[in-house]
Amino acid sequence: xxxxxxxxxxxxxxxxxxxxxxxxxxxxxxxxxxxxxxxxxxxxxxxxxxxxxxxxxxxxxxxxxxxxxxxxxxxxxxxxxxxxxxxxxxxxxxxxxxxxxxxxxxxxxxxxxxxxxxxxxxxxxxxxxxxxx
Numbered sequence: 001x002x003x004x005x006x007x008x009x010x011x012x013x014x015x016x017x018x019x020x021x022x023x024x025x026x027x028x029x030x031x032x033x034x035x036x037x038x039x040x041x042x043x044x045x046x047x048x049x050x051x052x053x054x055x056x057x058x059x060x061x062x063x064x065x066x067x068x069x070x071x072x073x074x075x076x077x078x079x080x081x082x083x084x085x086x087x088x089x090x091x092x093x094x095x096x097x098x099x100x101x102x103x104x105x106x107x108x109x110x111x112x113x114x115x116x117x118x119x120x121x122x123x124x125x126x127x128x129x130x131x132x133x
Contacts, residue, residue: 028092059100071091071093072089074104074126075124082115083114
């Protein structure tokens with residue numbers, strides 16, 4: 001019985017340590033997925049994307065063409081204590097408008113990942129897409 005529990009735990013750990021394969025992943029901006037901590041930081045950053053959506057909404061407010069789409073590559077460095085030490089956003093396929101790009105980067109600077117209790121600094125890269133209808 002005890003041996004079966006150890007086998008189950010070992011199997012669970014091995015299955016969790018495998019990086020998911022995304023066939024539609026953009027080769028220009030591949031999502032960081034080598035280490036489990038980095039994947040958690042990416043998931044956390046994506047879950048905090050409500051403020052990023054506000055940047056897009058604010059950008060559209062001043063545009064005549066309300067139907068727009070942007071693919072964005074995001075690069076963020078996070079210190080061990082959870083503070084963002086570097087943030088960069090750039091457009092994939094077309095250049096991002098300056099005010100939209102600056103808003104995204106500022107929102108990343110304000111994010112706090114201290115609750116993840118990182119063992120070491122994290123460097124993450126992931127794509128996001130913003131679309132309006």
